[in-house]
Amino acid sequence: MAARGQAGPATIEDVARAAGVSRSAVSKVIRDAYGVSPAMRERVTAAIERLGYRPRVSARGMRGKTFTLGIEIPDLANPFYPLLLAGATAALSGTPYQLVIAPADPAHSEGYRALQALVDRQVDGVIAVSPLVEQAWLSEVSATVPLVMLGRHDRAEEYDTVVSDDEAGALTVMRHLFDLGHRDIAHLTGEPEDSDPGFGVPQAIRLQAYRTAMQEAGLGDRINIAHVPGVTAGAHRAALRLLAETERPTAIVACHDEPALEVLRAVADAGLTADDVSVAGYDGIAIAGHPGISLTTMRQDGERMGRRSVELLLERLAGRTAPRHEVVEPDLVVRSSTRPPRALGGR
Amino acid sequence: MAARGQAGPATIEDVARAAGVSRSAVSKVIRDAYGVSPAMRERVTAAIERLGYRPRVSARGMRGKTFTLGIEIPDLANPFYPLLLAGATAALSGTPYQLVIAPADPAHSEGYRALQALVDRQVDGVIAVSPLVEQAWLSEVSATVPLVMLGRHDRAEEYDTVVSDDEAGALTVMRHLFDLGHRDIAHLTGEPEDSDPGFGVPQAIRLQAYRTAMQEAGLGDRINIAHVPGVTAGAHRAALRLLAETERPTAIVACHDEPALEVLRAVADAGLTADDVSVAGYDGIAIAGHPGISLTTMRQDGERMGRRSVELLLERLAGRTAPRHEVVEPDLVVRSSTRPPRALGGR
DNA sequence: GTGAAAGCGCTAACAT
């Protein structure tokens, strides 16, 4: 497919020579800019084809765009994130842009590194999913390149945001449990430092909603929060501890689905069932719908969130300057992991 | 953190001026090349810090390396792939290289597009996970940049490969089922075109191993293969069909875990249990260990595979020229989804 | 040990 002339891949120069035209002519053709006769376009295209020419993105980058959009993602192992990617990729198909992902270990607040790596590579736009980077730093980054912060509730003037309505979502879960008759509801989440930096991390919002809901239901004294470092990894043990309490909660709400799965595992390991303790998660990952799991959860439309993020970026590249802040509504998916508490005669 | 002088981010020129040295001096410092006095290094470092200078990767790319390794991955939704990424990322920490991921929809044989996008971006090395691209094309690519093909069994002189021993793995699953007493074992896999292009796609190897095992067990006439387009999406329906057969199989082996989960769902939906039909998958994804799932599977060490791929790339960058082909052994994980067939008195 | 200068492959402003 690529027939090279001499050393290394063909350059724009090679194409120009082969087609008997100038470099700028070739450049115009590949960018389909104004001012090329059909005849010339024809010859150039043929030469490009024949030489298997591919423009070097680095070289283009020096003069402007790289046609690359970057997204920084923590923990690809959480099945919610690939949904964002699917949406983002879909929104990009048909455009000349390519999406590249920079993975970032959330544990070490590596978001900075990954985001910086993307910026260093001259991406034309970035999406950040890291919850734990400073707002000021993000503003600084967005002076260089359009930025969308995905999944955090703090708004800034400099960059766009896309979030799900975590407060409404978390309140909906609580209402669902109250409606079933639950009163002793525990909440399982990460370390306080991780959920409190003040810039509206989803887990922090959901935790606060839990508190509010309990208070307003007059259950302030039954508030029971398990802060566990490395939520997903620690959820199993933390849940076992909750289940061993003398006043065992009748329901456990986890800050998202991954730890919720661990809670379900703990319930099973403790020899209990959904009749003994109800479990709810958050995100609506696919496996929650499996009959063996059947986890009640709030579904977030990750695909839509990813898609919107890309669209906001494309708008910026098209010239928009006013910030936009999108909110996506989640919806409750009730499954058999939540049932009335036993005392009320579970079904 | 970044105090800019005038317009746009600082360049090497700005740093040179600020430190009162030449551009090449700065260049030497940032690459820590030979020939810089401690005094100069000191001043330059200070200036870099003060200006918040970051070398543009595009500019560096024009003269040589981009310090970027690319990996092309189909279907991030399959939890096996993030394992590869975790391994790859881990192997890269401490090196000056950054990993970028190019997602590729496997359905459209988009591997070409994603891989090409990476090459266009001048990555210093690529890992390809796409099973369906032509060997010849890969060889061509590897003339430009070191390439590791991950998860395919065809060997080439031009590039390195990392695979798991799929034949041994698939045979092990079959032996496990035979040992339990199963004879009517069905195999669920993708479309023949997807598994047969001749370059050793894992699914094709596993399918062949199934055939071989059945033949050698004298069960050639009970071979029962369901080829379903879009395995994961189609597995549920295909499984229901298998379960409705008059000579219903006592065991179903799926080509990997994702479709196996769908088979489990189908078993439940048909009102059956693991006592009626055993199910096995392949890959050893985490959820297979959940009590609600408990899927028997062959575990592949994805983390190790990702790590080795990166290491092979780094070796190439360090000068190795002879191709290397690594094989990683999978191991059987027995769970409650496989039991003796009912006729034998399943416990 | 340090700096001057020549490119790397493109794009875009400017001739023609």
Add this chain to the structure above:
DNA sequence: ATGTTAGCGCTTTCAC
């Protein structure tokens, strides 16, 4: 409509 040319920010000889 087409070609000429001046950089973009860096690395890398090669003099000093």
